[in-house]
Amino acid sequence: MILYGYGLSSASYRVRIALALKNLPYESISKDLRAGEHRLAEFLRINVQGFVPALGLDDGAVLTQSVAIIEYLDEIYPTPRLLPAEALARARVRALAQLITSDIHPLNNLRVLKYLENQLSLDREARDLWYRHWVQTGFDALERWLVRDAATGRFCHGDAPTLADICLVPQVFNARRFAVDMNPYPRISAIDAACRELPEFQAAAPK
Amino acid sequence: MILYGYGLSSASYRVRIALALKNLPYESISKDLRAGEHRLAEFLRINVQGFVPALGLDDGAVLTQSVAIIEYLDEIYPTPRLLPAEALARARVRALAQLITSDIHPLNNLRVLKYLENQLSLDREARDLWYRHWVQTGFDALERWLVRDAATGRFCHGDAPTLADICLVPQVFNARRFAVDMNPYPRISAIDAACRELPEFQAAAPK
Structure with a gap:
């Protein structure tokens, strides 16, 4: 491939x-x-x-x-599973992932930041406020959600990484690059740390 | 439910x-x-x-x-299928859907338009330009993709509606509300029309 x-x-x-x-x-x-x-x-x-x-x-x-x-x-390649076996659990993992892939990331990718700078003439500060606003709005809800269901394990869903964690870790990486304060998000931070202990997540990280 | x-x-x-x-x-x-x-x-x-x-x-x-x-x-509720049976076809349908749900819609929903108006003080014209820009960027690629694979049928994938059509029709509805010129998108328009002939799509439409 x-x-x-x-x-x-x-x-x-x-x-x-x-x-x-x-x-x-x-x-x-x-x-x-x-x-x-x-x-x-x-x-x-x-x-x-x-x-x-x-x-x-x-x-x-x-x-x-x-x-x-x-x-x-x-x-x-079904092993290891990236989605749980049971339909309701699969829906939860997909919804957590979609919160990141639809409600946070699309607002902050490079083409959007370029539009803000070039078409809307935003300065760097206004652009970074925009960036952090959408990360924080998304993470505020995600943190509440993960805390409410904290009994589900060390990762977003259970004790093995799923599609939700696969989407979370790059989003946290981006948040840090743009100086988002992660202190309000202890549960997100703990899951991110648990993932980054795994060699597979380490191998995939940007150099 | x-x-x-x-x-x-x-x-x-x-x-x-x-x-x-x-x-x-x-x-x-x-x-x-x-x-x-x-x-x-x-x-x-x-x-x-x-x-x-x-x-x-x-x-x-x-x-x-x-x-x-x-x-x-x-x-x-597997009948009728909203995703094809075969993995490569499922991937195509999911990718068509994700183009709409991640690359077009999140940039144009109500909370984003409100941010443009309230935080960035954009006037209506600049806001509508933003709206149409992301629809057109997404539809330009989607039209090329659907034309390239036009042999796949009357809908986005084959001769029955799938998740891709379910995402497409509301996006075309939105595009029309914001006066996006649909003339450059004959294939998208034909699929949208084929869907809206079906009573299920009619029953679901906004009143």
């Missing part, structure tokens, strides 16, 4: 964690988002959106969109 | 379509987002995020996040 990604892309980071947890070997091709490499015609033939991550399979098929890729990997 | 929703909420609209396609009866409780009803303490006990949709099950469990809810419904 070939993973088209970028170190700091948190959606790529999610897929790297999933591949590491599944112990799947892959070739890595980096697309430098800041240099616009993902918008070149050659890559648009691989992914019409020009986004990373994209996962090229051995038969030439290309998967896109991080959660869709991870769900695929979990269906084809 | 109880669906906590709001007519114009496109994430609620997705779940209404899924429930209609599955022919599942439910009680509907409306939370007026513009009046802030979703932020009341009573509802925050049901959904820590205070968002709609939330789906209350008969045993008292509450599901949140539209895609997680629809995946759950598809697992528990």
Whole structure:
């Protein structure tokens, strides 16, 4: 398999964690988002959106969109599970993941920050306020949710990492980069720390 | 089941379509987002995020996040399928859905438009430019993708509606509300029209 990604892309980071947890070997091709490499015609033939991550399979098929890729990997390589076996638990894990992938991350990725700077002429301070606002709004709800269900274990759901943790760790990494105060989020921080003790999460982290 | 929703909420609209396609009866409780009803303490006990949709099950469990809810419904009530049987096809449908649910909709929902108006003091024209920019960026890629794979049928994937169509129709509805020119998107428009011919999509549409 070939993973088209970028170190700091948190959606790529999610897929790297999933591949590491599944112990799947892959070739890595980096697309430098800041240099616009993902918008070149050659890559648009691989992914019409020009986004990373994209996962090229051995038969030439290309998967896109991080959660869709991870769900695929979990269906084809079921060990270890990244989603629980029972439907209600699967729904909880998917909802925790979706809080991050739909309600936090899309508001803060590079193309949005560029629009704020270039089209709306926001200065760095206003841009960083925007960034932290959406992380904090999302983490406020996520912390309450995880505390309410704290009996479920060391990770977001139970005592093994799932899709929810795979989405959480890159989001916490981003929050730290943008100086979000993590003190109000002890449960999120503890789960993030538990994940980062695992060699699979370490191997997938941006260099 | 109880669906906590709001007519114009496109994430609620997705779940209404899924429930209609599955022919599942439910009680509907409306939370007026513009009046802030979703932020009341009573509802925050049901959904820590205070968002709609939330789906209350008969045993008292509450599901949140539209895609997680629809995946759950598809697992528990498998007929008709909202995801194909084969893993690669499932990945394609999930990726099409994620393009809409992560790359378009989160940038344009009510709380973001309010931030643009209140915190960034954008006027209506700049706000609408923002709105259309993200719809058009997403639809440009989606149209190319759907045209490239047009042999797959009348809908986004094959000849029956899937999760991808369930996400597409509310997004096209929103695009029209904000006067996005749909002429560059004949394939998206044809799929949207095919869906809206079905009584299940009609029953789920905002009044």
